Structures are given as C-alpha cells and as structure tokens.
Amino acid sequence: MQRDTIKILLVGNPNSGKSSVFNHLTGLNQRVGNFPGVTVEKKTGTVRLSPTLALEITDLPGLYSMYATTLDEKIASNYILEVANTGEVDIVLYVADSTKLDTHLMLFTQLKDLGLPMILLLNMEDEAKSQGVSIDLQKLEQFCEVPCVFFNGRTGGGRSELLRLLKTGHWGLKSQGIVSLPDYLRDMYTHWAKEANGLPKDYWHWVAALTNHGVEIESNESLSKETRLRLQIEETVFRLNNIQKILKNGYLKSAHQLKTKSKIDRFLAHPWYGTIFFLLIMLFVFQAVFAWAEVPMNWIEVGFASLALQIKAVLPETWFTDMLADGVLSGIGGIVVFVPQIAILFFFLTILEESGYMARIVYLFDQWMRRFGLNGRSIVTLIAGGACAIPAIMSARTIANWKERLITIFVTPLISCSARIPIYTVLVGLVVPSGAKLGWFNIQGLVFLSLYVGGIMAALLVAWIMSKMIKSEEASFLALELPSYKWPLFKNILLNVKERVHAFVWEAGKIIMVISMILWAAASYGPAQSREEAKISASEMIQQQGLQDEEAEALEAALLLESSYAGQFGKWIEPAIAPLGFDWKIGIALLTSFAAREVFVGTIATIYSVHNEDERSIRKQMAEATDPRTGKKIYDTPTVISLLIFYLLAMQCMSTLAIVKRETHSIKWPILQFLAYTLAAYLFALAAYQILA
C-alpha cells in the first residue's frame, strides 16, 4: 500500500548524533513545536521523496531507556508507548553510535520488543573503524531482524540509501521481540504482583505497568516503587548482557580495550585550568555578544529610523502614517534589533554544545550551581544574561531538569544586562563626579561594580529561595556522559541559530509588537482637551522665549508627552512612587521604559526637552531639575540611588517577559516574574530612599 506520507519517529540515545541525522535528512524543512502540555520541544521535518510521497520525521529527545529518569526522557518514553499502542507511526529510525553499540542497542531491543517496525542507522562507523572495530552489517541485520544502514552524521553519507529503502516500503514486519524477557523476570513479576489483574500480556503492558503509564493498568498498586525499580534494573542488565554476548560474534573489537582520557581534558576538565579556561571562553562570547552585535544593531536602528522618516515624507500626514512610522515600524525595529545578539550567542553556544565541551562545563560547575538549585549549564545562561537576558533565557532550553531550567529562566533577568548600562551611566554620573577616587579606586567604577554584584547576589538568592519552594518529583542527577570531542558541524550550527532567531522573531515578537503598539499609543495620544492646551501653551512659550527650530521642537515634544496618556499615567502613579523619591516625570519614564530599559534615557531627554540626546546634556538637565513646589533638587543622592536600585531589580523589559512566556509555555511565570521583581524593586527602592532621605 502506497501512502502519501510516511510517518517516521527518530529515536536514539543522547550523544548518538541523532540531531545531525535529523538535520541531514530534513535540512531547512524543520518546524519546532512542543509536546502537548509540556515545555519539551518537538522538532518535526519533512522530506519530499516523490510528487506523491513524503516523509514526516519527528525527532524525539534523546533517551537511554524506556525507564526514564528526566523529564525529556519521560516525554520521549511516553510518546513511544503511545505510538506503539496506536500505530500512528509507520517506522522508527533508530540512531546508534557504532562505537557504543553495546549500550546503544539496549533501548533498541526495548523498542523491538514493543513491536515497533524499525530501521537501524549506524552512525560514526568511520570512528568505530579507526578504533579497530569493524561491523558485519549482515550479521547485525540477522541479529536485529531489521534493515541496518550506515549513516554518516558528519557527511550525510548513507542518506540516499536510506531514502531508497524508505521508498520501497519493505522495511519490515512487525516482529516479535528479539530479546524477549526471560521467564525468571516474569516469575518475579508474578511474585510481586499477586493481586494484579492478570499478568502483563506483552512487553507493552509490562513497560506500562513498570512505568505507571496510562490508566488501563490500575493493578500495579501492588507493585511498590522499589519493586518496579528492581524489575527495571533486572531487565536492563539482562538486555545489556545479552547484547554484549551476541555482539561478540557480530563484530570485532580491537585488542586495546580501554580508551584513556583524551589529552585535551587534562587541561579542559582540570579543576583550576579548566575553570579559568571556561571563564576566558565566556569572556570572549560575552564580548562578542556585547560588542560585535552593536554594529549590526546600530544599522538596524538607523535603518528603521530612516525608513520611518521616508514613510512620513512620502505619505500624507495622518494618524495612519504616524502609526505606521512610529508605532509599527519602531515595534518591528525593536524586535529585529535583538537578532544580532541572539544569532551571535547561539553561534558560539552551539559550538560549545556540539563539540562536547558543554558536558565539561556542567561537570566543572555543577558543584557551585546546585547549591542554589541550579544546573551546571545555568552558569552559561547567567553569564550570557550579562549581555542580554533574551538570548540567555533561550539558552536555558538545554537544561534537562525542568525545575532547574525554570529557576534559571526566572532569575536571569536579575543579572544586569547591557540595556541597564545607559541608565547606570547617566544616574551614577549625577551623584558621583567622574574623577572621584577612593584610595586607588575610581568611585564610579566601584558603584558600577556593586550594581553588578548586587544583581548577581539577587539572582542567586532568588534561585535559592525558589529551590526550597518548588517541589519536584524529578530526581536531581549529575550522572552525565562525557562524550569524546568532535569538530562542530557548520550545518548544525546554522540550523540552530536559524531556529532560535525564528522562535524569537515569530513567537516572542508577537507579544512585543502588541505591547509596543500600546506603549506607542499611550505616549502619542491623550485626551483631546489637554492635547490642545499643550499645543497652545507650547507655542506661547516658544514665542515668549524666542526659541527656534530644535529647541522649539523639543519644548513642544515635552509638553505633548506631558499631555499624553503616558503623561497622565505618570501623574496618576505619582502618589505611589513619591515615597521612593520619584516624581511624575520619572513615572512616565517607568512606563515607557517597559518597552526596553534604555528607553528611560530617551524619555527623560524628551520630557526635559533636551534636543540633543547625549549623556552630558541629559545629565545637566536632570541635575538642574527642581521640584516646583519645594524648590528641592529632584535628582539628589537618595532619589538617584533609589532609581538605581529600582532598575537593578525591576522587570522592566517586555521582550524578556515575552521570551519567558515562549520558553515556559505559560503566562503564569512571566506574570509572577513581573509582579515579584517589580514589588521587590519598589520595596528596596523605598527602603533606600527612606533611609537616605
């Protein structure tokens, strides 16, 4: 029977090279979704074989066994049980590392016993050869009872052979298992499950009973957790021993048995050199995201600004033109501007991941991070958060343990990112003269340093609190395979970068677009009456003071902003923020800088009608600003420190919230994050101001 689409499931152990196989098969035709209800990503790709025939390949998270120990594995194992039951999948492509067949075939035999039709893809056969292991394909096929194909994950060699095989449709029979369970295991099961509603009929029911899968099996209450674990272990060991026995006849193993630790790890995994080396690598990556991204980011900003000007020049002056130029375009610009940072960060992180180096990072940092409920990988996310929280949060996706991933995502925005630098610079300059020294140290530098340290400490503290509060059934393990080093494949790097950029632009981008339109409208429109009044008083003042061109424009802009809904908002929340030392002008900036923190500086510039937006003139205006009622300086030391603390802690970034929603697949976490950090920022700023003032 010829079908239109062949549904394929790609399964394999972690580090089997499965993602390379997937990329070679599907190329750019990939979609990333999620398994229903969970945050584990599900990649699907299509390959068109002929006008009437296509392959639809679903890539499952890597797993070692049907008896899962992490969330990712559990998703994969449940999915396999599901399709083994419903027959929704036409064939399973099982990827195994040829150098590790003795362990990688364990899961294979489990799937075989579940009755799934399979093709065995032997990856890294060249490497096995260089280790002196040659594989007798025919013998292996006899043992496995499925077609076996050499597939080179690095070059894509074997692809056409595989596709030809899939085209024929002769991939196999639903056969009986090859490593059927021994009688003694069944006896053990009977012994322990005396009260059970009958014995497991077949291997599917056996796995379902041992993993508590589905509701069909309610009888397994009589199987205690310990018993289930024992049976799982017995079965695993039985399979591994059998495979080893059979493989000895099937393929030759070289004389030199144990590989010694790779020479590079004497350095890279060394407790001291390795740690220092990692920090240098991250310094480099940080620098790249921080500095290199700035050039394309400027192009994007300038490009969108000039496009907006052109639109205004060409189209008639209507509200629609304004919306297009200032609302829509700057919204899109505000999304696209993050692309360079995301692309650069994931370019390097994929290299770290693909080369196998990431596993060493996890090894070196697990002991530090786990104290705060984090994972060894969290160190990468947190450091990247120093450049920008958005790509950093996206990088947390590789943390397998859900609780550790969630905490990492939650605390990353507390690390001071590059968008806070303009605010810190302007504010610190207001209270600390630039040449001031304390002993040898520049005081401005010290304040900066303490802001950064404050952010890191806040992140670790919140992580620690969360790790105590969130209950998780997932056991925390390190138990991590340290794979041999490999040269990263350019193709895999590019596909990963593309996927991350795509996810940000199309998924987080939607939310960013909506919020930025709202913020634009709030700052551009206001009650008709107050708008009119503002225009009139602006032209009066311009005439009185004899202002011209830029100065006149700046003054009008300031008065218009004051009369807008954003201005009303600023005045409306003034009573609430007055105890922090903030006036309504800062209130406006708090609202507009929700788009992105650095907008604070621009808004302050507008509101004080500073026509050229360099730091010095903004700072000068701010320093001179006084409260009309009391005559007191607004930006005195307590207010500035209170503001600094507020921006250090507050969740003032809609793009971060949007990406948190994307990554946690829940509106709950970004809302909680926003409320918690805004409240914390408010309380700490309040305390600081009240103590200092």
Next chain:
Amino acid sequence: MKYIHNEGLTADKLKLGERAKIRNFGDLMIQRKLAAMGVLIGQEVCIIQRTIMGASYYTQIGGQFFALRREELQAIEVENVPS
C-alpha cells in the same frame, strides 16, 4: 589483578587513578540511571579527576567517561586491590 572485597568501600573513597571493580549498588534510583547508560556490576571504575571543591568526579567506567556527583559515587560499592 585480583580484587578484594573490602566492606564499606565505595567508589568516592578511591584514590585518583586507582582501579576498582563494581560489586554492588547502594541506591536503586542511581543504579537504574547508571545501568541505562551501560554501567554494570563487574565493570572497572577509575577516578580521573575531581573538581575544586571535590563534589564532582571525572570517572572512567567500563570504557566510558562520566561526570558523577559524590553522592552518586557513594552509591557504588567497589572492591579494590589493596596496596
């Protein structure tokens, strides 16, 4: 090499570079996790390196390399060659 049973000896107590043989596991969860990765009773264990605070171990078990926590190694009972 002849391995000798040594009551209470677990893999975390091994010296760097010392070889020992897995005799049993003291924790079912950890045993299941490791078994799925191919770590079995009878295989050789060797600790290659430790991290700065000594809470994580770089180990070689039966031809594969693993990063393990101290608690995970404590669950591996071993017999060694007494020096």
